[in-house]
Amino acid sequence: MKNGGRREAMGGFVEATLEFPTVLFSILLLIVIVYWVLVLAGTTDIEDADGFGDFLGGLGLGGAPVAVVGSVLIALAWFASLVGGVLFSGLALAAVTLVIALALAWLCTRLLMVPLRKIFRAGPEASRNDFVGALCVIRTGRVSASFGQAEVTAADGSSAIVQVRQAGEDPLRSGSQALIYDYDVDGEFFWVTPVAPHS
Template sequence: MSDFIDATLAFPAVIFTFLLVVVIGYWIVVVTGLTHLDEDLAWLGLSGVPAGVTLSLLIALAWFFSLAGGTFVDSTPLRVGVLVLAVAASWFVTKLLVKPLRRLAPAASPSRHDFVGLPCVVRTGLAGNSFGQAEVTAADGSTAVVQVRTTGADVLKRGDKALIFDYDAGGEFYYVMPDERVS
């Protein structure tokens, strides 16, 4: 057991041993629900999977490769070579592993701003500057009934087609205007 600990604390594995401890700490925090990391690592060619998963794979593999390679060499220049090879090999293997994981990653959650620019149909008797609801069809084909308001003197009737042009986060409603593309 002491040989294993010595190997994990020897160069180059010691670099990734520290990072592996950080990764384990990160996953403890994620499992307890305190935080999560949703960024994407497209700049490394590792897109489509949350950064927490990708970085965990990258660091764990680099640690393993540097630990395994470091046990076979004794000189510092060769250990530097092991470090470079461990980083390159971990990136390559992580890239291979991320491809099938992309299918398991959840799609980006829709935002209320996704409706801006879409047409809608008024569903209440009237839609004006203080009240109204309209039905909008999202890009995925699902529909939603949303709160809408007009600006100025525009008043829309049930069945009128309108265009959503802005979202008011404070009031949680969309600004609409008559859709002049339809007669």
């Protein structure tokens, strides 16, 4: 009796994973599982697709490898659609479940990106040096040889507030643009110079 109940429950689970909209995410989840098995086996590497990375960054999901973000997003969408499919039935409600599952997956993935970004931003010195040559926006009322902050955008679309200093006395005010031209390792700040506005 117990075995029969288990088989019935397993059959119901499999059936639920093959119903719309869960079946869409079931296929994607299967691809994700195969991908990570290949990564663990060492037959493939974690690679980023620039175009898809830009798309995820536009959704607020940047800052971690595309494979990781995509896997989390698909797994959460699959789980949300599975629960929604069990609770609701009917084609109209299935379409609503699809939308809700995608929205919940996006929201939860975005929240998970906060700790994930810290994990994947290892090597602070390298990331700081990457800012040299970039434009930044001043966020303090002034910038001097001993004070100033600016916002700089990284290549992955994320932004950071950094300490900046200037050697001269140019009127760098909040909202003005400046060019980062050097990094002071001892002081842990960037040297900046004003960017002349285009006429």
